[in-house]
Amino acid sequence: MTAGREAARVERAPLEELWRRYDRYRRRLVLAVVLSVVNKVADVVPELLIGAAVDVVVRGEGSFVAEVLGVESRFAQLGWLAAINAVVWVIESASQYFAAVTWRGLAQAVEHDLRVEAYDHAQRLDVHWHEGRPQGATLATVNDDVNQLERFLDIGAPALLQTALNILLVGAVFAVASWELLLLAFLPIPLIVFGSLWFQRRLEPLYVAVRERVAELSSLIGANLGGITTIKAFTAEDRERDRVEAASAAYREANVTAIASSAAFVPLVRMAILVGFTCTLLFGGWATLNGELEVGLYSVLVFMTQRLLWPLTEIAEMLDLYQRGRASTARILALLDEPIDVPAGTVALPTPVAGRLELSGVRAGYADGPDVLHGIDLVVPAGQTHAIVGPTGAGKSSLLRLMLRFDDPRAGEVRLDGRDLRELEWESLRGSIGYVSQDVFLFAGTIAENIAYGRPGASADEVRRAAQQAAADGFIETLPLGYDTWVGERGVTLSGGQRQRLALARALLRDPAVLILDEATSAVDNETEAAIQVSLQTATRDRTAIVVAHRLSTVRHAHRIWVLDAGRIVESGTHDELVSAGGAYAALWNVQTGALVVSADRDV
Numbered sequence: 001m002t003a004g005r006e007a008a009r010v011e012r013a014p015l016e017e018l019w020r021r022y023d024r025y026r027r028r029l030v031l032a033v034v035l036s037v038v039n040k041v042a043d044v045v046p047e048l049l050i051g052a053a054v055d056v057v058v059r060g061e062g063s064f065v066a067e068v069l070g071v072e073s074r075f076a077q078l079g080w081l082a083a084i085n086a087v088v089w090v091i092e093s094a095s096q097y098f099a100a101v102t103w104r105g106l107a108q109a110v111e112h113d114l115r116v117e118a119y120d121h122a123q124r125l126d127v128h129w130h131e132g133r134p135q136g137a138t139l140a141t142v143n144d145d146v147n148q149l150e151r152f153l154d155i156g157a158p159a160l161l162q163t164a165l166n167i168l169l170v171g172a173v174f175a176v177a178s179w180e181l182l183l184l185a186f187l188p189i190p191l192i193v194f195g196s197l198w199f200q201r202r203l204e205p206l207y208v209a210v211r212e213r214v215a216e217l218s219s220l221i222g223a224n225l226g227g228i229t230t231i232k233a234f235t236a237e238d239r240e241r242d243r244v245e246a247a248s249a250a251y252r253e254a255n256v257t258a259i260a261s262s263a264a265f266v267p268l269v270r271m272a273i274l275v276g277f278t279c280t281l282l283f284g285g286w287a288t289l290n291g292e293l294e295v296g297l298y299s300v301l302v303f304m305t306q307r308l309l310w311p312l313t314e315i316a317e318m319l320d321l322y323q324r325g326r327a328s329t330a331r332i333l334a335l336l337d338e339p340i341d342v343p344a345g346t347v348a349l350p351t352p353v354a355g356r357l358e359l360s361g362v363r364a365g366y367a368d369g370p371d372v373l374h375g376i377d378l379v380v381p382a383g384q385t386h387a388i389v390g391p392t393g394a395g396k397s398s399l400l401r402l403m404l405r406f407d408d409p410r411a412g413e414v415r416l417d418g419r420d421l422r423e424l425e426w427e428s429l430r431g432s433i434g435y436v437s438q439d440v441f442l443f444a445g446t447i448a449e450n451i452a453y454g455r456p457g458a459s460a461d462e463v464r465r466a467a468q469q470a471a472a473d474g475f476i477e478t479l480p481l482g483y484d485t486w487v488g489e490r491g492v493t494l495s496g497g498q499r500q501r502l503a504l505a506r507a508l509l510r511d512p513a514v515l516i517l518d519e520a521t522s523a524v525d526n527e528t529e530a531a532i533q534v535s536l537q538t539a540t541r542d543r544t545a546i547v548v549a550h551r552l553s554t555v556r557h558a559h560r561i562w563v564l565d566a567g568r569i570v571e572s573g574t575h576d577e578l579v580s581a582g583g584a585y586a587a588l589w590n591v592q593t594g595a596l597v598v599s600a601d602r603d604v
């Protein structure tokens, strides 16, 4: 089946698709349905028994119970009814318990499995997929949509099933009693169901508006809290308060409009119920007075009309849950169906990986945009340290992304130890690389845990040694809890330079064949940088290192420096060669060492 047809099917019938894909849930679902059926049948029986009891009192020896059980005494008949009632009651209670546990268990299991599956798929999707979609949207699918489906399975599905069973069982009782009454009592049902559907369609856009307003409000508050320092620095608190107030008022208005309409629903349904109830009461009563209907049956029917119609007041809510569950399932399945454009290869590199990197004829760009790298040829022999320098926007980070295979090139090849990266397993490729990105991310946890992230299970000594190599040991020791200091979700308690050093320690602890550093020391002071340089010289002695840096003093000892400008390599060589060549690099060097007055429009 083509991807397009598959997507259309998911869109059309998402719950069926869920049923088709996740057969591991099927047995539990069938069990839950069976338990609900048993429960509903047991639930209806006591009312039939009341009718039978009335029949016993009115007709005595000629009663239905006397006929079936062959017991003459009214007292004994009532005793039998009481005993049957007790047994049914126990069955009803037990089946209710097991049905609830089974439905909830099923809902929880589906929720858990789908959440983990959706998260796992999302994290395996390509970097550019994540970049092209708001993070909030993925979060909403993995979190809210999965919860929504759980709510439908937990509440909506059993309620819909019970209502349907109710109609069937009560219908059967009415059908036995009188066809005329069946028609009269059921008269409001189509009215209520179609009325609910109409109502729901009317409410849908109002609820959409509510959801939009609440999304706007929470994203505004989220963004503001994230940018709290900017708000304070620009004394924009009052302005932001007004913006939040306006967004909150819009949410309130949307809610008020939706509530005004939705609150009218139940009273309207009550009126429809009144019609059915009055018909049974009146026509059933007349038929009984005329001797056409037994008194016992009449009392059963009056009870039954109530039982039949009242649950229908909730039908709009159930349909709403159903529709939300369907829509959420469609979104979850669509996420699970998102194709991975940069799939793992199958080849494992022979170990130890030497670390020779080679780019030939590489062209690359983002999405539908123009090329940002135009035919790059570059070789980094194993064990050497090479630098990539150039003005901002030249394509340095884009080049590193290709080496990590966050993206594939549009043309040409990137090779590690002679193998095209597209052929390699992730473990062979990314497992051989230690990467420090421009934007350091620290996980909520201790410093030791953050350093050990790349090699869980590393010993405390190994963590400390990596920290020493990254010149991080000194500042860590000054913290009150040392390596056990908790760093916030985004490492907020640490300075930029401290975070960079932790990220460097994390990369070094992996002991990778290739070390890729993207502006890894841009946020540290000169003294710390000198300390890191000394450690790095030892740390990179036996491995390949690729260093991107604006500060040229960082890279002057590299075996080779590649100068990139506007997506092209314009020159390469050692620091001394490039300085004496007097080209672009020499110009940058002169600016940075103060040998030349900086030109304002040349950002280095």
Ligand SMILES: Nc1ncnc2c1ncn2[C@@H]1O[C@H](COP(=O)(O)OP(=O)(O)OP(=O)(O)O)[C@@H](O)[C@H]1O
Pocket (backbone or CB within 6 Å): 131, 366, 372, 390, 391, 392, 393, 394, 395, 396, 397, 398, 399
């Ligand atoms: N994720 C992305 N999506 C789309 N375009 C991108 C993306 N990342 C970079 N670009 C574009 O690619 C070009 C090269 O950017 P890149 O980040 O590789 O430059 P750089 O040399 O690393 O710059 P800097 O020194 O400022 O980090 C720029 O024009 C940039 O706008």
